[in-house]
Amino acid sequence: xxxxxxxxxxxxxxxxxxxxxxxxxxxxxxxxxxxxxxxxxxxxxxxxxxxxxxxxxxxxxxxxxxxxxxxxxxxxxxxxxxxxxxxxxxxxxxxxxxxxxxxxxxxxxxxxxxxxxxxxxxxxxxxxxxxxxxxxxxxxxxxxxxxxxxxxxxxxxxxxxxxxxxxxxxxxxxxxxxxxxxxxxxxxxxxxxxxxxxxxxxxxxxxxxxxxxxxxxxxxxxxxxxxxxxxxxxxxxxxxxxxxxxxxxxxxxxxxxxxxxxxxxxxxxxxxxxxxxxxxxxxxxxxxxxxxxxxxxxxxxxxxxxxxxxxxxxxxxxxxxxxxxxxxxxxxxxxxxxxxxxxxxx
Amino acid sequence: xxxxxxxxxxxxxxxxxxxxxxxxxxxxxxxxxxxxxxxxxxxxxxxxxxxxxxxxxxxxxxxxxxxxxxxxxxxxxxxxxxxxxxxxxxxxxxxxxxxxxxxxxxxxxxxxxxxxxxxxxxxxxxxxxxxxxxxxxxxxxxxxxxxxxxxxxxxxxxxxxxxxxxxxxxxxxxxxxxxxxxxxxxxxxxxxxxxxxxxxxxxxxxxxxxxxxxxxxxxxxxxxxxxxxxxxxxxxxxxxxxxxxxxxxxxxxxxxxxxxxxxxxxxxxxxxxxxxxxxxxxxxxxxxxxxxxxxxxxxxxxxxxxxxxxxxxxxxxxxxxxxxxxxxxxxxxxxxxxxxxxxxxx
DNA sequence: GCAGTTGCTGGAAACGCTTCCTGGGCGGAG
DNA sequence: CTCCGCCCAGGAAGCGTTTCCAGCAACTGC
Numbered sequence: 212x213x214x215x216x217x218x219x220x221x222x223x224x225x226x227x228x229x230x231x232x233x234x235x236x237x238x239x240x241x242x243x244x245x246x247x248x249x250x251x252x253x254x255x256x257x258x259x260x261x262x263x264x265x266x267x268x269x270x271x272x273x274x275x276x277x278x279x280x281x282x283x284x285x286x287x288x289x290x291x292x293x294x295x296x297x298x299x300x301x302x303x304x305x306x307x308x309x310x311x312x313x314x315x316x317x318x319x320x321x322x323x324x325x326x327x328x329x330x331x332x333x334x335x336x337x338x339x340x341x342x343x344x345x346x347x348x349x350x351x352x353x354x355x356x357x358x359x360x361x362x363x364x365x366x367x368x369x370x371x372x373x374x375x376x377x378x379x380x381x382x383x384x385x386x387x388x389x390x391x392x393x394x395x396x397x398x399x400x401x402x403x404x405x406x407x408x409x410x411x412x413x414x415x416x417x418x419x420x421x422x423x424x425x426x427x428x429x430x431x432x433x434x435x436x437x438x439x440x441x442x443x444x445x446x447x448x449x450x451x452x453x454x455x456x457x458x459x460x461x462x463x464x465x466x467x468x469x470x471x472x473x474x475x476x477x478x479x480x481x482x483x484x485x486x487x488x489x490x491x492x493x494x495x496x497x498x499x500x501x502x503x504x505x506x507x508x509x510x511x512x513x514x515x516x517x518x519x520x521x522x523x524x525x526x527x528x529x530x531x532x533x534x535x536x537x538x539x540x541x542x543x544x545x546x547x548x549x550x551x552x553x554x555x556x557x
Numbered sequence: 558x559x560x561x562x563x564x565x566x567x568x569x570x571x572x573x574x575x576x577x578x579x580x581x582x583x584x585x586x587x588x589x590x591x592x593x594x595x596x597x598x599x600x601x602x603x604x605x606x607x608x609x610x611x612x613x614x615x616x617x618x619x620x621x622x623x624x625x626x627x628x629x630x631x632x633x634x635x636x637x638x639x640x641x642x643x644x645x646x647x648x649x650x651x652x653x654x655x656x657x658x659x660x661x662x663x664x665x666x667x668x669x670x671x672x673x674x675x676x677x678x679x680x681x682x683x684x685x686x687x688x689x690x691x692x693x694x695x696x697x698x699x700x701x702x703x704x705x706x707x708x709x710x711x712x713x714x715x716x717x718x719x720x721x722x723x724x725x726x727x728x729x730x731x732x733x734x735x736x737x738x739x740x741x742x743x744x745x746x747x748x749x750x751x752x753x754x755x756x757x758x759x760x761x762x763x764x765x766x767x768x769x770x771x772x773x774x775x776x777x778x779x780x781x782x783x784x785x786x787x788x789x790x791x792x793x794x795x796x797x798x799x800x801x802x803x804x805x806x807x808x809x810x811x812x813x814x815x816x817x818x819x820x821x822x823x824x825x826x827x828x829x830x831x832x833x834x835x836x837x838x839x840x841x842x843x844x845x846x847x848x849x850x851x852x853x854x855x856x857x858x859x860x861x862x863x864x865x866x867x868x869x870x871x872x873x874x875x876x877x878x879x880x881x882x883x884x885x886x887x888x889x890x891x892x893x894x895x896x897x898x899x900x901x902x903x
Numbered sequence: 904g905c906a907g908t909t910g911c912t913g914g915a916a917a918c919g920c921t922t923c924c925t926g927g928g929c930g931g932a933g
Numbered sequence: 934c935t936c937c938g939c940c941c942a943g944g945a946a947g948c949g950t951t952t953c954c955a956g957c958a959a960c961t962g963c
Contacts, residue, residue: 225949236913241951249911271681276918297643304664313682316662320649335617336659361843473845480849499819503826505851528934571919583945587921595941619919873962
């Protein structure tokens with residue numbers, strides 16, 4: 212903590228002091244610490260001794276400035292309290308930590324003007340790359356900010372393709388088709404889908420629903436509610452209330468996204484509706500409640516952790532090789548549970 | 558590196574180029590941009606024009622190095638995928654963003670050796686402060702790392718008091734006493750508590766249980782299982798299985814922590830045990846499932862977001878005033894729901 | 904014995920900013 | 934008219950690293 216008794220900042224020893232202590236040049240200290248090959252055994256020993264004695268720890272800030280890389284990745288996320296993103300962040304953090312990278316996290320609370328601001332901020336902080344999940348694919352400020360970047364960007368499940376962008380998509384369609392077909396097989400025709408405002412996952416889910424009807428040559432007797440934010444629990448509730456109070460209520464409801472599912476369940480639960488009997492129900496994302504609800508809830512499941520790992524892996528590849536470019540599609544799976552039953556009167 | 562209009566890094570204009578463009582000294586540019594009072598109207602206009610034309614954005618890294626402050630706060634958390642922490646992080650991020658601070662996030666996955674490493678890492682990155690939730694209050698490496706710091710540390714609900722530390726505690730006892738008294742009033746005597754390995758929240762909950770029995774002069778007919786990590790769902794399951802298969806199983810189970818509660822519910826649910834009849838149940842943290850479970854589950858609730866806000870606020874105060882020191886205790890509340898019923902045969 | 908490596912080290916110039924210090928111009932007071 | 938002080942601008946020294954370059958000694962090969 213002290214150098215010969217004195218140090219301006221307690222515990223803040225710099226490389227110059229180490230060099231003096233070891234009686235060598237700063238450049239030599241630097242070489243030792245960064246494992247440069249041109250270092251003699253003796254030099255290494257003297258420097259390491261001085262480092263040890265002084266408790267020296269390099270200043271990563273100065274290193275970053277000089278090296279022009281921060282070993283930091285920005286994570287611009289829509290809503291960290293959504294368990295989906297929490298899982299993604301957790302998985303990515305693990306992978307990045309192993310690789311010596313740190314995570315700078317921003318949360319946009321679903322406000323797309325913040326997305327743009329955060330991209331700019333992360334750029335100013337000179338992160339080496341950004342993992343991005345925006346709340347509006349078309350926000351011009353966001354796209355502009357993205358266009359100015361010269362670092363790799365891994366985009367999570369959004370159709371945003373500006374600059375050096377790689378993509379981790381989720382194949383919502385596959386799982387959702389199975390879900391819809393399951394409902395159709397059970398005789399449901401008036402299926403309602405509660406969805407967020409249009410963007411990739413929402414579009415995919417809608418497309419799956421439409422395709423299933425089209426494939427069977429059925430009339431378009433489904434309905435789709437879009438407009439709320441994907442992580443707006445209350446919108447899920449409102450939409451559900453609205454659906455249930457129609458003269459001709461749906462016999463099955465599909466909630467796109469785990470937060471909308473929660474909102475929907477609140478209303479269904481409050482009204483004492485028995486899922487799989489009066490109304491069948493399919494949710495998205497296998498959060499704990501889906502299994503433990505009574506009855507257990509059918510969901511379109513994806514592997515949250517895999518998304519995070521995959522995003523991190525792609526980012527690390529892109530960081531190593533500036534030419535690296537990739538898109539990846541991760542699967543979804545329909546998990547049938549008792550919340551889906553035969554349509555009333557079929 | 559640059560020749561009048563060309564720059565090796567596209568979009569990376571530095572202050573020198575701005576100064577040249579405006580025909581002034583770098584120091585003047587700096588003064589304009591940091592709102593220094595000694596700047597003439599004319600100067601401001603010329604500099605701002607140049608900034609605009611070149612699309613200059615200051616390099617926060619260089620700024621941090623020079624100013625000796627990063628406007629970054631480190632968040633060393635045990636498990637980000639625990640919804641409690643996700644909420645805390647979300648709330649804190651909001652507050653920090655407003656104040657111009659960014660968040661550097663680390664996740665320890667409940668491994669306390671990582672806690673120590675992360676504290677060191679954050680220090681090397683020269684964060685201005687750290688918000689900390691460690692998984693072992695007594696880990697020596699962690700305490701040592703903490704002792705070396707000269708920045709404020711806001712400790713979340715842990716009895717760790719090293720260096721410049723402030724505290725945000727949760728008053729688990731109050732809520733838990735109400736919970737236990739409620740169970741005792743319902744005639745339960747064989748109450749089991751599933752708890753994590755000893756640290757502040759765990760100790761508090763245990764103390765509440767013990768105190769309630771003592772206050773009523775009751776024999777110690779409760780039992781306490783401690784040992785798993787607080788966010789280990791499987792431990793919750795194992796402990797519950799074990800309790801239920803005893804010759805003399807408890808009539809009421811209390812799960813400390815939302816993850817332990819999930820694990821417990823999995824087992825109870827799988828065994829088809831009707832809560833409030835055969836076994837009464839109290840959980841911790843009001844996660845969505847507690848309200849939507851059948852029957853709804855009694856919990857000891859706290860305000861997750863308030864914890865995050867409070868931690869951020871304390872940190873900001875400590876950042877402004879090096880002398881600032883504070884401890885805060887946030888309340889908990891018992892929410893009674895039908896998962897608690899009369900003890901069988903009482 | 905000498906040029907050409909090879910192996911290691913030190914000096915110094917960046918990286919992009921802030922800030923202290925110096926000093927020029929100018930208005931008001933003596 | 935001079936002096937003092939004020940307002941504003943420029944120069945330069947750092948913040949703590951890395952890395953390029955030069956240099957020196959010792960060795961190799963001829």
